[in-house]
Amino acid sequence: MGEQISMTVKGNMATALGAKLCRPNVVPAYPITPSTLFPEKMSEFIADGELDASMINVESEHSAMSACIGASATGARVVTASASQGVALMHEMLFIAAGMRLPIVMAVGNRALSAPINIWCDHQDTIASRDSGCLQFYAENNQEGLDLMINAFRIGEDHRVLLPVMVGIDAFVLTHTMEAVKVPAQEDVDDFLPPYKPKYGILDHREPATFGSFAPPEYYQEFKYEQTKAMEKSSEVIDEVFADYAERFGREYCKVSTFQCEDADIILLTMGSMSGTAREAIRKMRGDGKKVGLAKLTVYRPFPEAELREILSKAKAVAVVERNISPGSTGAIYAELAGAFINQKKKPLLKNFITGLGGRDILVETFREIYEKTLEVVKAGEVKEPMEWVAMNEEVMR
Amino acid sequence: MTEKEELELFASGHRACAGCGEGTAVRQILKVAGPNTIATICTGCLEVVSTGYPETAWEIPLIHAAFENSAAVAAGVEVALKELGRKEGVNVIAFGGDGGTFDIGFQALSGMLERGHDITYICIDNEAYMNTGIQRCSSTPYGASTTTSPTGKYSIGESRPKKPIAAICAAHGIPYTATANIAYINDLKKKVKKALETEGPAFLHVFAPCPTGWRHGSDDTIEIARLAVETGVFVLYEIIDGDICNLNVTVKPKKRKPVEDYLKRQRRFGHLTKEDIAKIQQEVDEKCDRYGLPKRE
Numbered sequence: 113m114g115e116q117i118s119m120t121v122k123g124n125m126a127t128a129l130g131a132k133l134c135r136p137n138v139v140p141a142y143p144i145t146p147s148t149l150f151p152e153k154m155s156e157f158i159a160d161g162e163l164d165a166s167m168i169n170v171e172s173e174h175s176a177m178s179a180c181i182g183a184s185a186t187g188a189r190v191v192t193a194s195a196s197q198g199v200a201l202m203h204e205m206l207f208i209a210a211g212m213r214l215p216i217v218m219a220v221g222n223r224a225l226s227a228p229i230n231i232w233c234d235h236q237d238t239i240a241s242r243d244s245g246c247l248q249f250y251a252e253n254n255q256e257g258l259d260l261m262i263n264a265f266r267i268g269e270d271h272r273v274l275l276p277v278m279v280g281i282d283a284f285v286l287t288h289t290m291e292a293v294k295v296p297a298q299e300d301v302d303d304f305l306p307p308y309k310p311k312y313g314i315l316d317h318r319e320p321a322t323f324g325s326f327a328p329p330e331y332y333q334e335f336k337y338e339q340t341k342a343m344e345k346s347s348e349v350i351d352e353v354f355a356d357y358a359e360r361f362g363r364e365y366c367k368v369s370t371f372q373c374e375d376a377d378i379i380l381l382t383m384g385s386m387s388g389t390a391r392e393a394i395r396k397m398r399g400d401g402k403k404v405g406l407a408k409l410t411v412y413r414p415f416p417e418a419e420l421r422e423i424l425s426k427a428k429a430v431a432v433v434e435r436n437i438s439p440g441s442t443g444a445i446y447a448e449l450a451g452a453f454i455n456q457k458k459k460p461l462l463k464n465f466i467t468g469l470g471g472r473d474i475l476v477e478t479f480r481e482i483y484e485k486t487l488e489v490v491k492a493g494e495v496k497e498p499m500e501w502v503a504m505n506e507e508v509m510r
Numbered sequence: 511m512t513e514k515e516e517l518e519l520f521a522s523g524h525r526a527c528a529g530c531g532e533g534t535a536v537r538q539i540l541k542v543a544g545p546n547t548i549a550t551i552c553t554g555c556l557e558v559v560s561t562g563y564p565e566t567a568w569e570i571p572l573i574h575a576a577f578e579n580s581a582a583v584a585a586g587v588e589v590a591l592k593e594l595g596r597k598e599g600v601n602v603i604a605f606g607g608d609g610g611t612f613d614i615g616f617q618a619l620s621g622m623l624e625r626g627h628d629i630t631y632i633c634i635d636n637e638a639y640m641n642t643g644i645q646r647c648s649s650t651p652y653g654a655s656t657t658t659s660p661t662g663k664y665s666i667g668e669s670r671p672k673k674p675i676a677a678i679c680a681a682h683g684i685p686y687t688a689t690a691n692i693a694y695i696n697d698l699k700k701k702v703k704k705a706l707e708t709e710g711p712a713f714l715h716v717f718a719p720c721p722t723g724w725r726h727g728s729d730d731t732i733e734i735a736r737l738a739v740e741t742g743v744f745v746l747y748e749i750i751d752g753d754i755c756n757l758n759v760t761v762k763p764k765k766r767k768p769v770e771d772y773l774k775r776q777r778r779f780g781h782l783t784k785e786d787i788a789k790i791q792q793e794v795d796e797k798c799d800r801y802g803l804p805k806r807e
Contacts, residue, residue, distance in 0.1 A: 323572065
């Protein structure tokens with residue numbers, strides 16, 4: 113194994129370094145805060161001869177994903193990046209990329225959706241495309257961003273999967289924050305990730321085939337069934353690939369990772385960069401004798417139902433902390449977690465906390481408040497108010 | 511290339527309406543392009559009639575993704591071919607209908623032209639959204655009745671002139687722009703050949719009547735297409751390097767027929783009065799003067 117080089121980089125640079133190590137052929141991209149540094153860095157790598165690939169500086173995110181689809185269907189390894197309105201603009205094409213079973217990888221700087229316009233972090237952009245058929249990974253820090261990019265290609269391109277993968281890094285908290293990362297050696301990534309071999313045909317005049325057919329009612333449902341089965345199958349592929357990555361590179365990933373959950377009465381379920389703060393809050397609360405643990409969701413699609421059930425069923429209550437909201441319902445993870453437990457005899461009380469929208473800081477104090485509110489639920493033995501908003505600006509609310 | 515050497519790459523048995531101008535256009539274009547061609551198409555009639563799973567009318571590699579992005583998908587294909595070392599000797603054609611070109615796909619088209627991809631973009635224009643049932647488009651000519659620009663007590667039908675798409679594309683400074691018409695197959699094929707031989711982006715605007723939408727007999731398609739040129743309604747030209755001063759009219763009728771000959775054959779114009787027709791005639795006359803076409807009969 114080659115030596116892993118230590119570097120101190122912003123999150124966008126970390127995902128760009130991860131992408132570069134995967135030797136993509138084509139990078140169609142459009143600038144958008146906070147992910148712009150990704151296409152900038154990829155352009156530099158190409159300009160400096162560090163990466164043998166072509167940028168396509170498209171005129172919109174819709175065209176970015178469209179060009180990704182064209183290039184991927186031609187047999188190229190393809191990567192792009194976007195955020196917020198850009199992910200929303202390419203929404204249509206995300207479904208088509210997945211429906212055509214193209215393993216395109218996209219780094220997302222998770223950012224709030226307008227209106228009001230806001231460039232800071234929440235998860236609404238990718239959560240809004242959860243039904244597109246793309247796998248979704250969320251990083252806690254820049255190292256995870258880098259590593260998850262490399263894993264994303266291997267998982268998406270696996271012949272049992274063949275689906276696009278999104279790797280989310282939180283806007284500014286990660287995209288623009290310098291952190292130390294270890295960068296694997298090129299030869300080791302080459303060994304981990306063989307060149308992309310499409311399972312079915314590609315756009316090649318020597319073997320003509322039609323892609324993106326019109327499928328009438330007697331065929332459409334079977335296409336969707338096969339696609340859904342591939343997403344389900346990706347669950348075991350993720351486990352295999354994460355395990356292989358851990359063995360080779362020494363960093364372990366799980367769909368859901370835990371901290372101090374064994375004897376916890378209350379478990380905080382988090383996603384993205386808030387998880388680090390939650391861990392710190394738990395250390396402090398443990399010092400005060402509170403039996404609290406953390407479950408961090410790294411993989412949101414496929415939704416790791418079985419793992420979550422296994423981890424969370426031992427707790428008395430789970431606080432689902434989310435940076436997204438479906439107006440008229442709850443946070444997306446809460447609703448899905450409730451679904452995962454609905455047919456179980458043994459299940460924890462579930463409480464949903466909406467916070468961190470549009471870059472609102474999620475502090476150690478926020479998690480203390482969440483813990484106390486969840487403790488009240490445990491004491492009461494029931495959940496009267498399933499969803500609560502925390503860290504509200506009371507001055508504005510007056 | 512002689513007729514014998516040409517391959518049929520757009521198979522018969524597709525589901526286009528009888529007399530469909532678009533089917534004729536694609537068949538002839540692919541004869542010129544040959545088998546070493548990859549095509550993209552946008553959502554619309556062409557996709558519906560030719561790609562119904564599990565069949566396909568396409569004997570060349572084809573990709574359809576969505577409505578507004580044939581040019582962007584083609585850009586991805588072209589760059590990938592170059593990156594993977596497979597572009598040499600391979601044509602990339604992006605097809606679009608008029609809706610997918612003039613309206614919803616215009617941004618992606620402009621981006622592709624501006625970036626200089628080696629792609630021939632071919633718009634097959636039947637002057638309305640035919641697949642959804644004859645709705646007006648920015649390609650619909652003045653006076654045409656469509657389902658969203660119907661003629662009525664207070665409406666002449668479409669109230670706006672046709673968008674000059676070929677001139678707009680040429681204004682990007684692309685190496686080759688041309689208009690063509692399915693009634694002038696040799697002119698069309700020459701232009702396809704030139705477009706494909708051009709290094710960099712080329713734009714072809716192909717006029718193709720739609721019996722269903724224009725409401726004319728299915729055996730009148732070619733005659734009506736020819737009348738569009740003979741009356742000067744649709745001018746056949748090519749523009750090199752986007753230089754409007756370098757515009758070459760390729761088919762000049764010796765004497766121009768009155769526009770009424772063209773309009774009266776189509777029920778979409780059936781409501782037009784003598785005054786309406788005179789107004790259209792005047793506009794066509796002025797346009798033909800600019801192109802240096804002969805005076806009217």
